[in-house]
Amino acid sequence: xxxxxxxxxxxxxxxxxxxxxxxxxxxxxxxxxxxxxxxxxxxxxxxxxxxxxxxxxxxxxxxxxxxxxxxxxxxxxxxxxxxxxxxxxxxxxxxxxxxxxxxxxxxxxxxxxxxxxxxxxxxxxxxxxxxxxxxxxxxxxxx
Amino acid sequence: xxxxxxxxxxxxxxxxxxxxxxxxxxxxxxxxxxxxxxxxxxxxxxxxxxxxxxxxxxxxxxxxxxxxxxxxxxxxxxxxxxxxxx
Numbered sequence: 001x002x003x004x005x006x007x008x009x010x011x012x013x014x015x016x017x018x019x020x021x022x023x024x025x026x027x028x029x030x031x032x033x034x035x036x037x038x039x040x041x042x043x044x045x046x047x048x049x050x051x052x053x054x055x056x057x058x059x060x061x062x063x064x065x066x067x068x069x070x071x072x073x074x075x076x077x078x079x080x081x082x083x084x085x086x087x088x089x090x091x092x093x094x095x096x097x098x099x100x101x102x103x104x105x106x107x108x109x110x111x112x113x114x115x116x117x118x119x120x121x122x123x124x125x126x127x128x129x130x131x132x133x134x135x136x137x138x139x140x141x142x143x
Numbered sequence: 144x145x146x147x148x149x150x151x152x153x154x155x156x157x158x159x160x161x162x163x164x165x166x167x168x169x170x171x172x173x174x175x176x177x178x179x180x181x182x183x184x185x186x187x188x189x190x191x192x193x194x195x196x197x198x199x200x201x202x203x204x205x206x207x208x209x210x211x212x213x214x215x216x217x218x219x220x221x222x223x224x225x226x227x228x229x
Contacts, residue, residue, distance in 0.1 A: 019193060030182050036173060036174025038173055095179070108174075
């Protein structure tokens with residue numbers, strides 16, 4: 001093996017390790033940003049069950065199928081399930097969190113535009129999973 | 144001896160991973176308002192850019208190696224393993 005040099009391999013390994021570290025750091029930073037809930041976020045309990053969503057607000061009121069929020073405010077969703085695994089998804093706001101029986105999973109978001117958006121279960125949960133939908137209704141701020 | 148080194152390496156990894164996990168886990172401090180769409184899709188596009196760039200470089204290198212070191216390349220030289228009886 002006279003004259004053989006393996007420095008290209010070491011450069012290759014170094015570059016790969018550097019890229020992996022960078023990718024991990026970027027992903028960790030994004031995760032840290034989106035997981036920390038703002039202090040003034042309003043908590044809404046989101047309950048999934050075959051085959052609809054129930055939303056319970058801080059004042060005790062409940063709605064079924066329709067989630068009412070105000071633009072510019074932060075909302076912490078505590079997602080639970082009453083029967084099987086579901087997954088709560090608001091596609092337009094990149095909200096996606098599993099609803100698991102016996103667990104409380106949280107996710108937060110702050111709607112930026114008034115309008116209506118689709119809510120859909122993203123975990124196959126039985127016969128009518130395809131129609132386990134809801135509507136996010138973002139209203140003007142009340143104050 | 145090698146077995147012990149391997150065992151300790153495995154144990155070290157098993158110890159280090161949870162420690163790092165704890166150190167970097169999201170704490171209880173309140174977060175700031177942000178548009179998660181921007182954060183998440185930006186991350187996605189950046190990682191896709193890295194992924195496709197690395198993929199292009201790696202597959203390009205492999206294609207070039209296949210082309211350059213084929214037997215029929217004008218500059219191909221037989222290696223000692225192949226003998227010199229061409």
